[in-house]
Amino acid sequence: MIKIVVNVSGSAHRKRGGDDSKDSKRMENQRGIIQEVADGSISVFFHNILPLLQTGTVCIFKFESCGGKAMSLHEKVALVTGSGRGIGRAIAERYAARGAKVVINYASNSAPAEEVVGKIVREGGNAVAIQADIARVDDIRRLFDKALDTYGRLDIVVANAGIELVAQSVLDFTEADFDRLFAVNAKGAFFTLQQAARHIADNGRIIYIGTSNTAFPLPGRALYGGSKIAAQFLVQVLAKEVGHRGVAVNSILPTAIEGAGVFTDGVRSEVREFVKSFRPMQRMGTVEDVADAAEYLAGDLAGFVSGQHLMVSGGGPA
Numbered sequence: 001m002i003k004i005v006v007n008v009s010g011s012a013h014r015k016r017g018g019d020d021s022k023d024s025k026r027m028e029n030q031r032g033i034i035q036e037v038a039d040g041s042i043s044v045f046f047h048n049i050l051p052l053l054q055t056g057t058v059c060i061f062k063f064e065s066c067g068g069k070a071m072s073l074h075e076k077v078a079l080v081t082g083s084g085r086g087i088g089r090a091i092a093e094r095y096a097a098r099g100a101k102v103v104i105n106y107a108s109n110s111a112p113a114e115e116v117v118g119k120i121v122r123e124g125g126n127a128v129a130i131q132a133d134i135a136r137v138d139d140i141r142r143l144f145d146k147a148l149d150t151y152g153r154l155d156i157v158v159a160n161a162g163i164e165l166v167a168q169s170v171l172d173f174t175e176a177d178f179d180r181l182f183a184v185n186a187k188g189a190f191f192t193l194q195q196a197a198r199h200i201a202d203n204g205r206i207i208y209i210g211t212s213n214t215a216f217p218l219p220g221r222a223l224y225g226g227s228k229i230a231a232q233f234l235v236q237v238l239a240k241e242v243g244h245r246g247v248a249v250n251s252i253l254p255t256a257i258e259g260a261g262v263f264t265d266g267v268r269s270e271v272r273e274f275v276k277s278f279r280p281m282q283r284m285g286t287v288e289d290v291a292d293a294a295e296y297l298a299g300d301l302a303g304f305v306s307g308q309h310l311m312v313s314g315g316g317p318a
């Protein structure tokens with residue numbers, strides 16, 4: 001449910017002959033009207049301003065989420081790469097909960113991907129799992145073709161699939177390390193965003209999941225950060241190339257996230273203490289924190305936000 005607070009402009013009331021100071025006080029008293037939104041329909045319940053409305057203007061000035069169906073993605077189709085596990089899964093499940101039909105993508109682990117589909121369907125949603133290795137351009141094309149064959153359109157694409165290799169010195173990386181990381185994180189993200197730009201519906205949303213590492217270059221992160229920053233640049237270029245169609249392109253840059261990647265099986269207490277020592281909010285990020293940002297960027301409230309990098313890091317570095 002959404003609560004909408006509306007305000008009544010003073011001009012119409014003044015026309016009725018009241019003096020300005022008295023009117024503005026009375027205007028203040030007209031605030032605080034509540035209405036309900038359900039399945040896209042709006043009913044407004046006014047308390048004591050009905051006479052004013054006959055000649056006045058009402059403007060909605062504030063939306064407040066009251067939990068539940070805060071935002072609707074009904075009729076939307078979302079594709080999230082790398083969504084069998086971790087951050088991608090949380091984003092896909094969130095979109096499904098908001099009513100979108102969702103394409104789940106995985107590289108080799110079909111069981112978790114099918115589990116996500118099963119959960120979404122049990123909860124009344126609509127989802128399909130499609131295998132595709134994002135390191136292979138042919139696979140990316142096949143993924144988009146199958147998604148379009150299945151649902152007929154794409155409104156939201158999240159380029160999330162990525163692999164991590166950290167805590168290693170520049171001196172120790174091999175050519176194989178370089179090729180493996182850049183194949184998924186740079187080449188894979190590039191061609192995912194290219195396919196997204198080709199196939200996304202007008203007014204659609206393209207979101208890239210980068211990393212806050214690119215804003216805070218730390219020892220050990222050279223290859224990971226280097227491979228992730230390429231698509232961040234592409235986001236800014238693509239935003240300019242597809243903006244005329246109303247399509248918004250943005251990045252989310254999460255910090256270290258509990259329940260995903262290297263922290264899938266938990267976080268050691270010394271890591272937690274270390275995080276507390278420098279992060280203003282003194283906690284790890286969660287997959288839900290990232291899903292919150294992905295929900296915002298996919299929804300109506302972010303329609304004019306494009307070419308941006310939204311850091312989800314509790315105010316701190318990686």
Ligand SMILES: NC(=O)c1ccc[n+]([C@@H]2O[C@H](COP(=O)([O-])OP(=O)(O)OC[C@H]3O[C@@H](n4cnc5c(N)ncnc54)[C@H](OP(=O)(O)O)[C@@H]3O)[C@@H](O)[C@H]2O)c1
Nearest residue numbers: 082084085086087106107108109133134162256257260261
């Ligand atoms: N975890 C963090 O702390 C963190 C922080 C900042 C940014 N990120 C970024 O967030 C994104 C998701 O990371 P995560 O930690 O959630 O990952 P994760 O828990 O390791 O899950 C990875 C998901 O991506 C899929 N995937 C991996 N390689 C793929 C490929 N070549 N083609 C298609 N799918 C592939 C996996 O499929 P399979 O199950 O089949 O392998 C799995 O579904 C990445 O881009 C990462 O750089 C993560």
